[in-house]
Amino acid sequence: MTTRLAVRARWALIHEDGGPRIVGDRWIVVEGDRIAAIAGDRPGGVDVVVDRPNLFVLPGLINLHNHVFTESLIRGRSEDLSKALYETNLVYGLLMPFGQLAMQHLSPTECEAIAEFGLMQLMKSGVTTLMESFRAGLTDPFVAAATRAGLRFYAGPYLFSTPDLDIDAEGKPTYRAGSGDADAASLAEWRALHQRHNGGAGDRVRVILSPHATDTCGPDLLRATRRLADEIGCLATIHVAQSREEVEKSRQLHGRSPTELLEWTGLLGRDALLAHCCFSSDSDLDIVKRFGATVINCPRTFARGGVTAAFGRFHDHGLRTVVATDGYVPDIISELRTAGMVSKLAANDPGVATAAQLVDAVTGQAAAALGRDDVGRLAPGARADLVAVDLGGVHVAPVVDPVNALVWRAHASDVWASVVDGRLVVGEGRYLAGDEPAIVARAVAAIDKVTRIGESAGILGRAK
Ligand SMILES: [Zn+2]
Known part of the structure; x- marks a missing residue:
């Protein structure tokens, strides 16, 4: 009945x-x-x-860019860093190695506990649809947690050309050139996960393409992503111009900005969701607009680092702009408020980024970015x-x-x-899907375990 x-x-x-x-x-x-x-x-x-x-x-509310797993792991360690440490070390020196450690040492049940801990917080802030990107090995635990929670879930297992990122003695990311073998392995793993999970939980679970970023995915992988997106009819999301270093790297390697790289490789399109674009030029934004791609604005994660990511800049450029929480505080309501305040400060204009625009960004505009009119x-x-x-x-x-x-x-x-x-x-x-204190306790136990291993591996020591 x-x-x-x-x-x-x-x-x-x-x-x-x-x-x-x-x-x-x-x-x-x-x-x-x-x-x-x-x-x-x-x-x-x-x-x-x-x-x-x-x-x-x-x-x-529809939250189209998030990483609750790594957010939970490094909670309390990413604020008040020195500028140098934040710029060089946060993503590649702390977040990614820590995420990798967790995957090596935690059981699937422990990973699922951390995933549920994060999803629960987002849902308690009004999120009903989530797009979450993570390392491919976390797909099963995430899908299990999201299914139990009853969330509408777009899972984005990462594609990588350079799977083993780390930092060198000066704190600079160590990149290895993307190899065809790494690309093929990443794509094969993605296809298997898509086959296993797409359309699950009464079609509340969808698996989308999530090449990690323009500095960790080579041109061939980006081209293959576009082919696959067209073949399967699948959305693609990627980090774009999230640091000055990424823009420099792209110019050095390809003679193009990250956005131009996406245009050149064919990845841009109506079905592409671009996270951040903080260091994109106005002419980059013109390209994004021409292709009808979506910009995902996550202002608080950048505000923490002293970087302005203004919703108003993208919205007023005529781009479909959505607001999301990224790998930081899993609370979409206060993220909207931050998006408004950062935009007003950046433009020195109280009339930009209105409440109505911000609510539309996580409802109507976000649904349009997903190509849906039923949510x-x-x-x-x-x-x-x-x-x-x-x-x-x-x-x-x-x-x-x-x-x-x-x-x-x-x-x-x-x-x-x-x-x-x-x-x-x-x-x-x-x-309603579980006992909140028990979920918190399970997640904290798993996080503590990774913290101890991170301390003995010296990862936490160098990020101080
Ligand atoms: Zn991200």
Whole structure:
């Protein structure tokens, strides 16, 4: 029998032909995995009711770039670094070797515990769809955790031409030239994972192409990625121009900027999602715009390093721009706020990066980036992916405009309920797929184990 669920909305962000608009005092009625109606009166014959005053109901938030595994491992170690250490060492000297150590020493169950720990935090901040990139060996644990959590999950097992990254004595990344053998092995592994997991959990799990970055994937691998994307009809996501060093490396090796490299190898397209583009020039952004690719803006991870990644710059350039949390604080609501504040500071203009633009970035625009019209909107017939945020708190009241209140005032802890495919996955502010303290304890035990090994391997010592 089809389950019926209803959520009482003091305010709802609904989507009609003319775009999103706020309506007051409605019931969102769900049947099975779809929104059946947005009604004025409380419906009868309902199995699950979410009824609380002051709920703002909006489409489930879509977070298109994230790395909860490494974020969990290095939590508490990535802030307040010296500029030199941050620029050279954070990604290649700490994050990647640490991730590698974890994979060598943790069991699949321990990896899954860390994955669930991170996914749970994101879901408690209103995320219902997540795109997560990670080393290919973590795919099974991640898919298991996401499936249990009930999340809509785009898994991006990395493709690499240079699998063993490290740093030299001066803290510079040591690259090895990409070999055809490494490319072929990476692609073969990806195909097997795609075969195993794509379309799993009632099609909530999709496997996408995730070549790691323009400095870790050679031109041949990027060309092969495009061929595969076209052959399978699959999205591709990649890190682009995330550091000055990457831009220099690309010019040195290929005589092109990272964006020009993607254009040259054919990877750019409507189905390409480009993480960061912080060090892209305006002419690079013109290229991105010409191909209709998406820019993924993750401002807080860069703000931590003193680097400005302004949503407003990309949005006002006319690019489809989404906001995501990256490998840092797994809280999409406060990430939106950071995106707004960083943009206003960068432009010296309070009128850029409005609350409405930022909410659209993680709903309608993010759905468009996925090439979907069944998520990212509240409307009869759409998939029942939604979030209900309690705007009754002392830090929020009085609510003049719920979108304004959500972005500029609300906390992740105000998320009262989340629904994915018609199923309640967060209820009364709690993660429903498992016992929260037990999940935290399992993850912390696994993280402590890697920390001890990292200390004896000297990895933590050199990142101080
Ligand atoms: Zn990233």
